[in-house]
Amino acid sequence: MPTLPTAVTADTAAARMAELITEINHHNQLYYQQAAPVVSDREYDDLLRELMDLEDAWPALASPNSPTQRVGGAPIDSFRQIRHLVRMMSLDNTYSPEEVGTFWQRMVRLLGTEDIRTVIEPKVDGVAVSLCYENGRLKYAATRGDGATGDDITENVKTIRRLPLKLPAGAPALLEVRGEIFMPNSAFRQLNDEREAAGDVRFVNPRNATAGTLKQLDPRIAAKRPLNVIFHGLGRIEGRTPGSVSEFHDLLREMGLRNADRVWKASSLGEALAAIQELDIFRRTLDYETDGAVVKVDDYAQQQLLGVTSKAPRWAMAYKFAAERVETLLKSITVQVGRTGVLTPVAELEPVFVSGSTVSRATLHNDEEIQRKDIRVGDTVVIEKAGEIIPAVVEVVLEKRPADSQPFHFLNHIHGRCPSCGGEVVKEEGFVAWRCLGFSCPAQIATRLKHFAGRKMLDLEGVGEIVADKLVERGLVRTPLDLFELEEHTLATLNLGTEEKARVFGAKNAATLLAALERAKAMPLSRWLFAIGIPDVGDSAARELARLHRNFGEIARISDKEEERAVSPALKELRHLAKGKRKEDNPVLAPYQIAQEVGQVAAAETLDFLSQESGQAFLTKLAALGIDPQSDNYNPQPASSGKAKTGGGGRLAGTTWVITGTLSQPRETFADRIRQAGGKVSGSVSAKTSYLLAGDEAGSKLAKAQDLKVPVLDEAGFEALLAGPAESGPPDSAEGGRAEQMDLGL
Numbered sequence: 001m002p003t004l005p006t007a008v009t010a011d012t013a014a015a016r017m018a019e020l021i022t023e024i025n026h027h028n029q030l031y032y033q034q035a036a037p038v039v040s041d042r043e044y045d046d047l048l049r050e051l052m053d054l055e056d057a058w059p060a061l062a063s064p065n066s067p068t069q070r071v072g073g074a075p076i077d078s079f080r081q082i083r084h085l086v087r088m089m090s091l092d093n094t095y096s097p098e099e100v101g102t103f104w105q106r107m108v109r110l111l112g113t114e115d116i117r118t119v120i121e122p123k124v125d126g127v128a129v130s131l132c133y134e135n136g137r138l139k140y141a142a143t144r145g146d147g148a149t150g151d152d153i154t155e156n157v158k159t160i161r162r163l164p165l166k167l168p169a170g171a172p173a174l175l176e177v178r179g180e181i182f183m184p185n186s187a188f189r190q191l192n193d194e195r196e197a198a199g200d201v202r203f204v205n206p207r208n209a210t211a212g213t214l215k216q217l218d219p220r221i222a223a224k225r226p227l228n229v230i231f232h233g234l235g236r237i238e239g240r241t242p243g244s245v246s247e248f249h250d251l252l253r254e255m256g257l258r259n260a261d262r263v264w265k266a267s268s269l270g271e272a273l274a275a276i277q278e279l280d281i282f283r284r285t286l287d288y289e290t291d292g293a294v295v296k297v298d299d300y301a302q303q304q305l306l307g308v309t310s311k312a313p314r315w316a317m318a319y320k321f322a323a324e325r326v327e328t329l330l331k332s333i334t335v336q337v338g339r340t341g342v343l344t345p346v347a348e349l350e351p352v353f354v355s356g357s358t359v360s361r362a363t364l365h366n367d368e369e370i371q372r373k374d375i376r377v378g379d380t381v382v383i384e385k386a387g388e389i390i391p392a393v394v395e396v397v398l399e400k401r402p403a404d405s406q407p408f409h410f411l412n413h414i415h416g417r418c419p420s421c422g423g424e425v426v427k428e429e430g431f432v433a434w435r436c437l438g439f440s441c442p443a444q445i446a447t448r449l450k451h452f453a454g455r456k457m458l459d460l461e462g463v464g465e466i467v468a469d470k471l472v473e474r475g476l477v478r479t480p481l482d483l484f485e486l487e488e489h490t491l492a493t494l495n496l497g498t499e500e501k502a503r504v505f506g507a508k509n510a511a512t513l514l515a516a517l518e519r520a521k522a523m524p525l526s527r528w529l530f531a532i533g534i535p536d537v538g539d540s541a542a543r544e545l546a547r548l549h550r551n552f553g554e555i556a557r558i559s560d561k562e563e564e565r566a567v568s569p570a571l572k573e574l575r576h577l578a579k580g581k582r583k584e585d586n587p588v589l590a591p592y593q594i595a596q597e598v599g600q601v602a603a604a605e606t607l608d609f610l611s612q613e614s615g616q617a618f619l620t621k622l623a624a625l626g627i628d629p630q631s632d633n634y635n636p637q638p639a640s641s642g643k644a645k646t647g648g649g650g651r652l653a654g655t656t657w658v659i660t661g662t663l664s665q666p667r668e669t670f671a672d673r674i675r676q677a678g679g680k681v682s683g684s685v686s687a688k689t690s691y692l693l694a695g696d697e698a699g700s701k702l703a704k705a706q707d708l709k710v711p712v713l714d715e716a717g718f719e720a721l722l723a724g725p726a727e728s729g730p731p732d733s734a735e736g737g738r739a740e741q742m743d744l745g746l
């Protein structure tokens with residue numbers, strides 16, 4: 001409950017609310033119209049918080065135009081479609097200055113004059129959006145979609161903090177305005193760090209993070225992500241008549257709608273090319289991604305004369321900057337060990353400034369990649385940063401290779417052992433990466449610990465990257481369960497810094513962590529199963545396991561039974577199956593419900609883990625700590641009996657899904673949506689799979705689904721299916737669900 005003086009009456013509350021709204025809107029205007037904020041973000045947030053508290057206490061008095069409306073309303077089922085008043089076109093683009101010349105000459109020819117004024121703006125690498133204000137009030141916001149119709153993303157767009165929901169006096173009666181929504185680079189990095197700490201996959205680049213956020217049906221998620229918007233185009237306008245792009249920019253500023261951070265003007269091709277060059281320098285100072293310059297004719301009358309082709313206007317052109325590439329020295333190659341023991345070679349570079357930041361490391365992916373590009377220590381390499389925050393080594397500059405250079409041999413380099421623990425490394429069939437098998441490998445322990453503590457796992461606040469590394473480095477933690485034995489004093493005095501420059505964890509953090517550990521003891525079985533980091537057991541497999549078993553004991557007993565029947569070799573066999581090497585189902589495990597419902601691979605890995613020494617030690621220690629997590633979703637009815645909890649009458653009732661590849665959101669988000677719609681999510685593809693939801697870089701599961709003729713849907717197909725009429729059975733062909741595209745600029 002908000003902390004309000006009890007004497008506040010409805011009248012005083014209403015008065016204060018009105019005052020706050022005026023004040024917040026005033027700060028928004030200062031921020032955008034004059035680019036001169038007079039309060040810090042913190043002070044701004046405090047005002048917003050006070051208003052939210054008042055609205056909580058007096059909901060009847062809350063104004064629909066309150067700036068708090070952007071903190072995220074209730075979730076929706078699907079996106080309504082909105083027809084754009086004016087079609088959203090795209091732009092012709094080029095990487096060559098000559099083609100800018102051709103574009104200019106064509107305009108001179110068509111207009112019959114050399115007197116052409118243009119404006120040049122940064123091309124924001126975001127997600128296109130169209131907003132409609134009616135009588136100064138935001139009516140809706142929509143994605144580009146197919147250009148004619150887009151998704152209604154109003155609720156998500158409203159969460160953009162400084163976007164006016166109401167325009168000031170003098171607003172046009174109707175304003176359809178176009179822009180790009182983006183996530184600032186700094187916010188993107190922070191979001192990714194948080195995601196990693198919580199065990200979620202990182203977004204590849206800010207644009208994907210933005211698109212993924214806008215696709216969320218729950219605006220509260222968008223509200224937590226700091227999106228922003230820059231406007232650059234006009235759809236329809238009534239009541240005001242800007243005669244040029246420049247006048248339109250003035251109008252945007254007057255309305256408090258952010259537009260380009262800098263605009264150039266050019267009246268000749270030479271000036272335009274010079275502006276593009278300047279812009280290429282300027283854009284590196286921006287905290288958001290830009291991938292080009294847009295040259296557009298200033299005068300709307302001239303724009304009209306030039307007209308449009310079927311897809312793009314003849315009065316504008318995008319000049320795209322090639323991803324920035326720079327040369328630098330590859331000083332050495334180090335090897336990182338991930339949670340599952342995967343060894344990733346990393347290029348240690350002579351620090352070099354590229355696309356707005358200094359880069360000193362780049363991933364080399366795996367040793368096959370190194371072989372393919374013949375990358376050697378001592379080479380001068382070309383690195384590229386193309387929107388993606390993680391730079392890549394593109395190629396070697398062979399002319400600069402030292403005469404005595406030696407080919408790089410990954411295994412020799414690591415002396416055939418894990419660089420972290422000295423344990424055995426293997427490259428499993430069908431895999432490109434080497435993996436360390438050492439369960440007690442420090443690098444693995446630290447990453448497992450971070451996973452264990454993630455938000456969706458046991459939610460142990462405080463155990464992030466540094467704390468986990470230090471706990472392992474100082475020998476305080478060897479397995480995640482050791483956390484439960486840490487003394488408050490040990491934690492409070494844990495040095496997170498160096499010997500010379502100590503920085504302790506502190507009493508407050510220690511107390512918070514201990515409280516979180518207490519809470520974790522009572523967390524349900526599914527969370528624990530996910531937290532312990534069994535390969536292939538994600539959130540959804542963990543939930544299914546917990547649906548079939550009451551506690552670890554029950555799962556372990558299956559594991560024992562399997563042992564009695566000497567199926568361990570079969571489990572190994574299953575690992576190969578999992579890697580798509582063999583297609584037939586494993587005869588030993590197949591009859592078990594656990595294999596059928598959790599997926600053969602996840603089931604095999606779980607049983608494997610619990611029957612091995614490390615798993616046994618885990619169970620013993622868990623018992624010794626007095627922790628016995630219980631299932632909170634126990635319901636072992638076979639899903640096919642129709643009585644299972646996951647059955648129900650939702651749109652996806654009776655369907656079984658497998659999710660693979662990189663999607664715009666964590667797989668678990670999709671899994672949740674499938675379950676909410678009555679479907680079931682399984683870990684491996686079989687003849688019983690109704691659909692495979694496949695993202696980018698889908699591998700063996702996609703191949704298997706295609707083999708078994710299981711319909712494959714991409715995200716758009718999935719959305720279409722969820723939004724469409726109740727599911728009556730899989731479509732006839734893999735293309736069935738793909739027809740409808742939800743274009744979020746990806």
Ligand code: IVH
Pocket residue numbers: 088089090091121122123124125126127128129179180232233260294312313316318
């Ligand atoms: S003007 C008729 N200006 O880039 C389209 N577009 O690749 C006129 N974009 O569709 C667009 N920054 O979504 C314009 N300063 C800018 C832009 C910009 C980004 C987007 C826009 C456009 C796409 C074309």
